Amino acid sequence: MIRVRGxxxxxxxxxxxxxxxxxxxxxxxxSFGTAGRMGPGYFPTVISSLLMCFGVVTTAKGMLRxxxxxxxxxxxxxTLVTLSVCAFGFSxxxxxxxxxxxxxxxxxAAASERFRFEIRATIGLLALVIFCVAVFVExxxxxxxxxxxxxx
Amino acid sequence: MDIFANLWLGLSIAGTFYNLFYCLVGxxxxxxxxxxxxxxxxxxxxxxxxxxxxxxxxxxxxMLAGIYYGAQYGGSTTAILVNLPGEPSSVVTALDGYxxxxxGHAGRALSTAAIGSFIAGTISTILIAVFAPAxxxxxxxFGPAEYFSLIVLGLIASIVMASGQLLHALxxxxxxxxxxMVGTDVxxxxxxxxxxxxxxxxxxxxxxIAMGVFGLGEIIANLxxxxxRSVMTxxxxxxxxxxxxWKRIVAPILRGTALGSLLGILPGGGAALASFGxxxxxxxxxxxxxxxxxxxxxxxxxxxxxNNAGAQTSxxxxxxxxxxSNAVMALMIGAMIIQGIQPGPSVMTDQPELxxxxxxxxWIGNLMLLVLNLPLIGLWVRMIAIxxxxxxxxxxxFCAIGVFxxxxxxxxxxxxxxxxxxxxxxxxLDAEPAPMLLAFILGPMMEEFLRRALLFSKGxxxxxxxxxxxxxxxxxxxxxxxLVLLPTIRRGRKIAFQEE
Numbered sequence: 099m100i101r102v103r104g105x106x107x108x109x110x111x112x113x114x115x116x117x118x119x120x121x122x123x124x125x126x127x128x129s130f131g132t133a134g135r136m137g138p139g140y141f142p143t144v145i146s147s148l149l150m151c152f153g154v155v156t157t158a159k160g161m162l163r164x165x166x167x168x169x170x171x172x173x174x175x176x177t178l179v180t181l182s183v184c185a186f187g188f189s190x191x192x193x194x195x196x197x198x199x200x201x202x203x204x205x206x207a208a209a210s211e212r213f214r215f216e217i218r219a220t221i222g223l224l225a226l227v228i229f230c231v232a233v234f235v236e237x238x239x240x241x242x243x244x245x246x247x248x249x250x
Numbered sequence: 251m252d253i254f255a256n257l258w259l260g261l262s263i264a265g266t267f268y269n270l271f272y273c274l275v276g277x278x279x280x281x282x283x284x285x286x287x288x289x290x291x292x293x294x295x296x297x298x299x300x301x302x303x304x305x306x307x308x309x310x311x312x313m314l315a316g317i318y319y320g321a322q323y324g325g326s327t328t329a330i331l332v333n334l335p336g337e338p339s340s341v342v343t344a345l346d347g348y349x350x351x352x353x354g355h356a357g358r359a360l361s362t363a364a365i366g367s368f369i370a371g372t373i374s375t376i377l378i379a380v381f382a383p384a385x386x387x388x389x390x391x392f393g394p395a396e397y398f399s400l401i402v403l404g405l406i407a408s409i410v411m412a413s414g415q416l417l418h419a420l421x422x423x424x425x426x427x428x429x430x431m432v433g434t435d436v437x438x439x440x441x442x443x444x445x446x447x448x449x450x451x452x453x454x455x456x457x458x459i460a461m462g463v464f465g466l467g468e469i470i471a472n473l474x475x476x477x478x479r480s481v482m483t484x485x486x487x488x489x490x491x492x493x494x495x496w497k498r499i500v501a502p503i504l505r506g507t508a509l510g511s512l513l514g515i516l517p518g519g520g521a522a523l524a525s526f527g528x529x530x531x532x533x534x535x536x537x538x539x540x541x542x543x544x545x546x547x548x549x550x551x552x553x554x555x556x557n558n559a560g561a562q563t564s565x566x567x568x569x570x571x572x573x574x575s576n577a578v579m580a581l582m583i584g585a586m587i588i589q590g591i592q593p594g595p596s597v598m599t600d601q602p603e604l605x606x607x608x609x610x611x612x613w614i615g616n617l618m619l620l621v622l623n624l625p626l627i628g629l630w631v632r633m634i635a636i637x638x639x640x641x642x643x644x645x646x647x648f649c650a651i652g653v654f655x656x657x658x659x660x661x662x663x664x665x666x667x668x669x670x671x672x673x674x675x676x677x678x679l680d681a682e683p684a685p686m687l688l689a690f691i692l693g694p695m696m697e698e699f700l701r702r703a704l705l706f707s708k709g710x711x712x713x714x715x716x717x718x719x720x721x722x723x724x725x726x727x728x729x730x731x732x733l734v735l736l737p738t739i740r741r742g743r744k745i746a747f748q749e750e
Contacts, residue, residue, distance in 0.1 A: 209473055
């Protein structure tokens, strides 16, 4: 079996290769044109090809030369922060800003090792929600429902 | 000379109550985020961009610029008081500043940093006023080939500044360019990489990318390592430098200003490199190099002046050529485009109020920082003490609301989450995302200039090297690339960035 020697190089190389390949394949649908009359596919094709080259070189480097290991990935932080933002997006138009902010804050705060749901955190949460409603909706007039359809 | 007339015009714009207010808001917010580790000017400016849509162009740019140079001040405050540089550019300030603070001279260190920054800010404001018009006049002669080569140079220069691996940074530029292609092609009206989604028909929004990668991505990375921060809450006394201090700091401040101004103008240059360079220079010039690292006041004065001068002059390429030299300038360009202004050499002639108002506001902002910051030091110390687990949910809230408000579209919120994941992954793989953001902004311009250059030359690619200015720019880019690849410089660069 081939031993991976530089995990970081291999990882980013694979990403470059995948993005370059995807960019290249999709760009085949756009007309390439000529150098004098560049079509919509010209520049993307060139960029994607270069990216694939970098992907190959970086991947090769990861296989052949010693590099750094990726190390431990913060799955908890990654999942909860991403989830909290998606939950905000999902509930904003259905449940309204107050609910969306509460969901966002609670899920994201759980990403921290140090977060405890105690009195200080509750007051902070309430203050932040009130601040956002007052400033962004009442003050700046952003078109966000304070209470969504679910509550009507 | 009409420099004075121009500066006077600028002062009359920046000096209106309305603009003074936004300048104050900018420098205050900037200092605050500079003080808070884990929140940089890129994420903050991206967060605040949506709020500036409703402001007049002058006020919005004045505020955003204030955030940038205010952050340099704030970063040095934490560097001195807690040995925690809030910004990469204040890493070296921590070396001697923190030692001074430990010896009970925190006040003198802080005032030296503030005074050095102010002097540097004043001189570099004048430099901008003198050189920007000249550079803009040159830029007006540029054809598409020259612009294309200039963008290539800017992108190459940006990776010289990027920490992490060079090969990775080059790849990130290409990723950025590719992301810049998303949306409807201006020439053929063909939608590219949209996969049928109408939300990206006008291209990906750079606020989405900046907030995702620099806001969320950084938060996830910060959550890996929740170390305690111990704050030196001893009372800060003795704010004024002594007569002896003045003698020691004048020369370092002037040298730092000169070095910083020079490095700031270079594409890809900016505050961080300037402060590292100045520290090395002062150590070499000093009669007592052994004092450095043990509380030498020159080690605070030089780098602090240099980073502020560099931060200021990095506006020159942005204002005159329409080319961003770092991620913050890329956001400023985005802000101008949103305001309906096409950045480039014509801004100065078409909108002198905006141009000179912004420049004059930088000087006013520096004055505000000098006057405000020292009395407010108690507030900043208290801000440093805010635990990160209270801070980061607030940052996410502002990111989420901010990104939604750009187009009032939930799609942007999901896209930001996706770029947050990407930003974290890139960081973990040692691929600095700043060059990607630059390339994303410059990508469409680069394609358009290349298209026009090749249209004129009837498809002859040699036009890029037969036109002298274009050839010179490409040559500089090649030399720069060769230099970073040289082993000795590579080692030096590694040392410069190891503290980040």
